[in-house]
Amino acid sequence: MKATIKDIAKLAQVSTATVSKVVNCKDEKISSATRERIMGIIEELGYVPNRIASSMVTKRTKTIGLIIPDIANPFFPEIARGAEDLAKKKGYTLILCNSDNDLEKEDTYIDMLQEKMVDGIIFTASSNRSEVSLALNKSSIPVITVDREIDGLKSQKIILVNNEIDAFNATTHMIDCGYKKILHISGPMASKPAQERYKGYLRALEEKRMKPEDNHLITGRYSGEWGFDTVQNLVLKGIDFDGIFCGNDLIALGALKALHSNNIDVPNHVGLVGYDDIYMSQMVTPELTTVKQPNYEMGYQAAEMLLRMIHGEESKLNSESLKTKLVVRGTTRAKN
């Protein structure tokens, strides 16, 4: 049988109140004699306080929920790691939820998290979520959304990167490198980031007075296979292009593989730019030119903002925009 605060109290010949105080370091007014006696007994019995019980009375679980589409997708582990690091630092614990971009799963998780009385939620919502689970809106549980916002969600703060500008810069870079026929292979267009990247891409072409190719936009999934298959297809059909701006690195890596297997020279014949700067983008030859998303920071800051909300520290900002940057590596040729 596990020791409880009562056992400690009895053995130390004090009240549970006193034990509680020393356990929680609210022991300014406890004589060091009793403090030490209590500590000794705690040590001896291997007493572990039951935070569930204390949560009952404090209404705080020191737990936050993280809902992401899929931890196995290389985009998310860094976000999770950032969030977990900050959480741990502050004595919080993080519950991991994989939603697969599935509205129903998201709702299930939101319920579970609320039932477990998490103090807040970090949410990278499904791309196709338009309206919010009513449950989430009724409860006034603090929510931070990362990378995309949810229409109609109150008590929401947002961590964003400026996808439009980044895509604009990336595309402009490609044009400056002399690529003339640049396609955009994207993930699903339902998500805001995807839409904004596309907008930035178009604006770059426009400002350079370049007309987009016919069928310049190819939308699918955020996976390597999708990038590979798409480019294989393009080559097979004899479509003429000399540059690809990809919706993310996975797509770009798949594209690179297809280009290689067709003996198309990257970057001389075709230029390639990805998005995210996942770890692997430096592990291929040539290394991938890409837009670096500060994923770890996004997670870390999201958690930081969330804890501020939880502690009721009002900040004026309802959103925070993090800096990305274009990392020029080997899949685009030198500017001429």
Next chain:
Amino acid sequence: MKATIKDIAKLAQVSTATVSKVVNCKDEKISSATRERIMGIIEELGYVPNRIASSMVTKRTKTIGLIIPDIANPFFPEIARGAEDLAKKKGYTLILCNSDNDLEKEDTYIDMLQEKMVDGIIFTASSNRSEVSLALNKSSIPVITVDREIDGLKSQKIILVNNEIDAFNATTHMIDCGYKKILHISGPMASKPAQERYKGYLRALEEKRMKPEDNHLITGRYSGEWGFDTVQNLVLKGIDFDGIFCGNDLIALGALKALHSNNIDVPNHVGLVGYDDIYMSQMVTPELTTVKQPNYEMGYQAAEMLLRMIHGEESKLNSESLKTKLVVRGTTRAKN
């Protein structure tokens, strides 16, 4: 103010016991009239049961802890995903902990998890952990270790793969392909898996009556940079080799990059075999020959075993060994 079971009871003119029964679907003996009345009110008020409170009395939190070195390392997300999937399926929730292979952090997490009364822990322990946190051993909390075992930990079950045999097979394959001077670039040798892989590698050489090269074993970290730097060094020093068996895919991918950047033909001049079969191993050219670890299954099965332990279903097995297989792809040449 959030609704409680009392509010529901009052409005429905029943006792809290009755409400509790319908909330928990133990409502065989509740008339459908009252059931529906209660359900209606629950709906109306948006009542969310407080699992913290119920945990107090049931002694079950329906939460499990997952301690891994680092979710940002591509080896672990799949394990986490597998574990989370099973957990979710059974109505459990998963707390993510990144230990960085740091004993102190591991201990902190173990404490936190115990305080939060998790029902069990899935543990991929630090490679250099020799003795167990006493806390963990005193408490009789169920623990599953994945991929490595912890000496002296009671109430432990293990999910393993047979590293020795896999490494043996991989190395034998390389020899059969005609590679003569095969080096082994490994991670830190402190961990059991690393030791066993090395053993398997040696045994393969031995059975083929091949003497290991001088300095055939190079140990470092499980990272792409380490693989890259090591091979760069090898080439720089003019070391003669025609095959590398790598401790994991990250190392192999780094090695591949170094080989490419030195214009060394893979697989014709040098053969390369990795370990793990991470997603990226198929996204490079040529695709990586590697030992496929069933990571997702490891996580899934670990969670499954853990829940069985939690529910007191005794199984005779104290460990489960999962099947791996050698996936022959492009970084080893055809057998002659």
Next chain:
DNA sequence: GTGAAAGCGCTAACAC
């Protein structure tokens, strides 16, 4: 400095 006591929201006997 320390203790008594109320109560957090729920479940599970057992009574009716």
Next chain:
DNA sequence: GTGTTAGCGCTTTCAC
């Protein structure tokens, strides 16, 4: 079928 009641282990106010 439904209600009564006694806690689960802890924190906190207020009294001493």
